[in-house]
Every structure is written in C-alpha cells, then in structure tokens.
Amino acid sequence: AQSVTQPDIHITVSEGASLELRCNYSYGATPYLFWYVQSPGQGLQLLLKYFSGDTLVQGIKGFEAEFKRSQSSFNLRKPSVHWSDAAEYFCAVAPRGYGNKLVFGAGTILRVKS
Amino acid sequence: DSGVTQTPKHLITATGQRVTLRCSPRSGDLSVYWYQQSLDQGLQFLIQYYNGEERAKGNILERFSAQQFPDLHSELNLSSLELGDSALYFCASSLQGNEQFFGPGTRLTVL
Numbered sequence: 413a414q415s416v417t418q419p420d421i422h423i424t425v426s427e428g429a430s431l432e433l434r435c436n437y438s439y440g441a442t443p444y445l446f447w448y449v450q451s452p453g454q455g456l457q458l459l460l461k462y463f464s465g466d467t468l469v470q471g472i473k474g475f476e477a478e479f480k481r482s483q484s485s486f487n488l489r490k491p492s493v494h495w496s497d498a499a500e501y502f503c504a505v506a507p508r509g510y511g512n513k514l515v516f517g518a519g520t521i522l523r524v525k526s
Numbered sequence: 527d528s529g530v531t532q533t534p535k536h537l538i539t540a541t542g543q544r545v546t547l548r549c550s551p552r553s554g555d556l557s558v559y560w561y562q563q564s565l566d567q568g569l570q571f572l573i574q575y576y577n578g579e580e581r582a583k584g585n586i587l588e589r590f591s592a593q594q595f596p597d598l599h600s601e602l603n604l605s606s607l608e609l610g611d612s613a614l615y616f617c618a619s620s621l622q623g624n625e626q627f628f629g630p631g632t633r634l635t636v637l
Contacts, residue, residue, distance in 0.1 A: 448628075454630065455528065455530075455628040455629055455631050456616065456618075457528070457628070458625065458626075461625060502569065504569075513559065513571040513574060513582055513584060514561075514618075514626060515571070516568060516570075518568050519568065519569075
C-alpha cells in the first residue's frame with residue numbers, strides 16, 4: 413500500500429537557522445511528490461511539486477526540496493527560517509497519471525524560536 | 527487565496543443529524559476532491575468527481591455521499607452524524623495533472 417512517512421512530529425528551529433523536514437514514501441513506482449503548508453485555521457497551500465526532471469525543485473517562500481530515488485525521499489529545505497514559517501507541513505504523493513488522489517503524511521509542526 | 531471556496535466555514539450540529547458542505551472549484555477546474563482532516567486519522571481522501579461523474583472513492587463512509595453539479599460545484603452530504611465525524615473537511619480542485627488547489631475547509635463539530 414502507498415504510504416508517506418514524516419518521521420518528525422514537531423521541529424523547533426531558531427529564526428535565521430536552516431531547516432530540513434524529512435519525507436519518505438513507499439510506492440511501487442516513483443509517484444508525483446508534493447509539499448503543502450497549513451497555517452493555523454487555514455487551508456493547504458502548495459509549496460512545491462516534483463513530477464520529473466531536475467531532482468532539486470524550487471518552490472514558493474524560499475523553500476526547495478530534493479528528490480532522491482535511491483532513498484525514496486523528498487526532503488524539504490529552507491536556508492533561513494522566518495518566524496512566519498511556523499506552520500504544519502505535509503508531504504504528499506500521488507500515483508503518476510491524470511487526476512489522482514493525494515496520500516498525505518502525518519505532518520510536521522514547525523515552531524520558530526525568536 | 528486558492529480560488530476554491532467552501533461554505534460554511536464552521537458547522538456545529540448534534541449526533542444523528544445530517545449536514546451538507548458545499549464547494550465551488552476554481553474557475554475552469556473540472557475535478558473536485560474531498561478530504562477529511564482529523565486528529566486521529568490525519569488527512570484522508572474521501573471522494574473525487576470529474577465533470578459531474580464520480581471518479582475515485584477513498585475511505586468514505588456509507589453515511590457520506592457527494593455529488594458534482596452541472597455548474598461544477600460539489601456538495602458533500604454527511605448523515606447520521608457521530609461524534610467521530612467531527613473534523614475539518616477540505617475540498618480541492620484541479621484542471622489537469624495532479625496539482626490540487628485546496629479551499630479553506632469547513633470545520634464540523636458534532637456534539
């Protein structure tokens with residue numbers, strides 16, 4: 413069965429420090445990969461996506477993610493965290509092909525210390 | 527703002543009742559997806575419609591049903607509500623491919 417693992421439930425970083433959120437997936441073939449962010453009381457906003465090509469993808473708000481096929485991972489990174497980045501981050505996968513459902517990880521709550 | 531709208535924003539009701547959640551997709555998007563977010567189950571896919579027809583089903587209870595109308599808006603009907611149905615219900619839409627845009631959600635509280 414398809415599954416997505418985000419091993420860190422909570423992460424706390426200092427403002428200005430770098431950030432890496434981990435995501436591993438279990439799938440028969442390389443799926444489409446996504447990172448979404450959810451601020452308190454808000455919906456889900458797409459940060460970035462990987463379909464094919466360059467394994468380092470750039471997203472909005474200064475985020476990037478690297479796809480590593482050998483490790484079945486798609487980790488999210490940001491070089492310098494801002495207080496406004498405090499939110500919950502979800503990794504998601506979808507089977508290749510048109511219009512397929514998203515399977516989400518459990519999420520990682522990011523806290524930013526000032 | 528994703529362009530996906532959901533109403534109502536909050537809904538408080540009692541066990542055994544029936545409610546309807548409404549979603550308007552982004553202009554031009556043909557696919558609508560419904561997801562449930564709860565503390566114990568996380569974010570789970572419920573059902574997908576494409577241009578008025580059911581496309582895929584996930585972990586949707588028999589007490590729940592959905593439809594997509596000719597104007598492409600969608601409704602999720604939840605009946606015989608139980609305490610465990612309290613959750614945030616999201617609608618998402620997409621035109622093609624797998625980039626889904628999410629609405630702000632409807633928070634359902636069953637008392």
